[in-house]
Amino acid sequence: MKKLLIAITMCLPLTTMAQNDWEVPDEPVKKVEEVVVNPDQKYLAGAVPVIDGKVTFEQTFLAPGMSANEIYDKMLNYIERMTKGGNQFEESRVLIQDKEKHQIVANFLEWLVFTDKALVLDRTRMRFLLFVDCKNGEAKVRMTRINYLYEEERDPQKFTAEEWITDEMALNKKQTKLARTYGKFRRKTIDRKDFIFSKFEELLK
8 A cells, every 4th residue: 555655656746747848828928029229210211301492390389378479588588598508609699589570580500519529529510590480379490591511620511401411311222220421410410409499398388
């Protein structure tokens, strides 16, 4: 009898293991798929709109409860401060301030920096115009007529946004990444636009 019990006991682990090996889990383990994020995604097709032949970034900022006068004063004050920023040239200034029509036009000439490290400073001058049209509860802003002056101390190159940062020029053929030469201009111009527009949005909250 004892020998029979010992034999049964010795077989139990093997039986259990065999059963476990063949059991189907209640919930099959799902394979986790790796999501590859393209670092250039926000700069790809459509990120640089062309309107009437000109690269033009535009956005309407809502300001619930604010009158056109209030919005105009806030926008004018901030834009005047922008023209005096550390990266600005003397040419940066407000060209038109029409209180009656609630319209502002400002010219900017500033440094757009690509790389600023020890012994390496890569930057370009960038010029653009800001058009602001204020109404009760909102302000419409356009950033356009963008052009660049690059490597002015060695081999000056003047070109417009239409020539260098459009989808056709600044993206590879498959439009999956930025082109090597023109891509940095597109990236930094979009970043600058995003920064300015984010400040306007904060201003009118």
